Amino acid sequence: MKLIKRMLALGAVSMAALAAAPATAQKNDKLTLGVAIPAATHSFTAGIVWWANQAKKELEKQHPNLEIIVKTAGGAPQQANQLQDLVTVNKINALVIFPFESAALTQPVAQVKNKGVYVTVVDRGLTDTSAQDAYVAGDNTAFGKLPAEYLVKRLNGKGNIVALRGIPTTLDNERMDAFQSVIKQHPGIKLLDAKYGNWNRDDAFKVMQDYLTRFKHIDAVWAADDDMAVGVLRAIEQAKRNDIQIVFGGAGAKGMVKTLIDGKNKLIEANVSYSPKFMYDAIKLTAEARLKGEKLPATTIIPSVLITKENARQFYFPDSPF
Structure with a gap:
């Protein structure tokens, strides 16, 4: 008898739970x-x-x-x-x-x-x-932090950097804040300017042309997207500038990762994942x-992680459109 009462009580609890469950997202609903x-x-x-x-x-x-x-x-x-x-x-x-x-x-x-x-x-x-x-x-914080740390180390804590941001968004703010938080800890590194390149090759090309005209010596470029990095590289090539040591893109586009693997462009040394x-x-x-x-x-x-020549093959997906 006690067992029957206990089963009935459990059944009542189950029915109450079902009644309290949301009606809009049950398992069998479309x-x-x-x-x-x-x-x-x-x-x-x-x-x-x-x-x-x-x-x-x-x-x-x-x-x-x-x-x-x-x-x-x-x-x-x-x-x-x-x-x-x-x-x-x-x-x-x-x-x-x-x-x-x-x-x-x-x-x-x-x-x-x-x-x-x-x-x-x-x-x-x-x-x-x-x-x-x-x-x-x-991880947009890592997306900004890892490039900054890499560039500071690569330049031995001293040099001029220009940056290209994406489109005005919360994630772009997160990336830029993380980048600047590292740069500010190193007085020998000067961030000359940071303009929006809209994650676009042509826009980035124009921004980089402006930087190359205004700044006579640039050691490194942070282009916070691999498409923008392509535009930056084209502007540097056309201007025939040889002062720039490294262009750091972002997101691990397959073309940029392949360039990193092959070592065909001395300006491309590292990247950061963001698939x-x-x-x-x-x-x-x-x-x-x-x-x-x-x-x-x-x-x-x-997570976003640093991509270098040593681990680049882990991030190379030739069949992907990106």
Whole structure:
């Protein structure tokens, strides 16, 4: 009799737990997940688009009750409009967004979240974190810190550096703050200027041309993206400058890593990892959690590490678009 009473009590507890569980993300519900990302305007975002579509193809095959809708945008206004369509037309109940810009997308994302949509923000964080449920990114602090430490050591604590930033975003701020925090500890290193190159080869080429005109002696360049590093190298070559000892890019693009492996350009000595595969990881983590009715940790950071000739082959993926 006691055993029967105990079983009935356990059953009552189970029923109460089920009643308290959220009704919007139970295991058998259909999940419509929107993915909002920048268009493939340069190699890194080409990698983002490629990995997003890989996630769609693989995850929809694995989960019949999952639909993933991928939208690419050429600018912040277009991405904001796409968010409205994803909610009103596609009726999404989860969103994974790589914001085109941080400030411009914060309010549009907040509006999506306020309509009950679960929001995972990737890489370029929002200016107000209350607009998101989860954040997935590479280690932007290490992305700025590791190059600074390498350049300081490479220049023996003395020299002139110029920097090229990306697009005004929280992650760019994190990288620049980390870079400067190291540089400030070494009075013999002078950061001559740091301008936005927009993670773009042509823009970086123009910024570097300006630096080469204004500064008669530059020892090193930190181009915080491998696409920008390509533009920087072209400007240096055209100017026929031989004072620059090293150009440090970032993110481990396959062309730059191959150059590092082959040793074909004396200005390329090191890099720092930051793979666009985290787009795939963020979509997979979000989809599988929501299908189970679960949430992600508030923040998931994927480590960035120093790439040199000695370990470069570990970071070389010739079949990837990035």
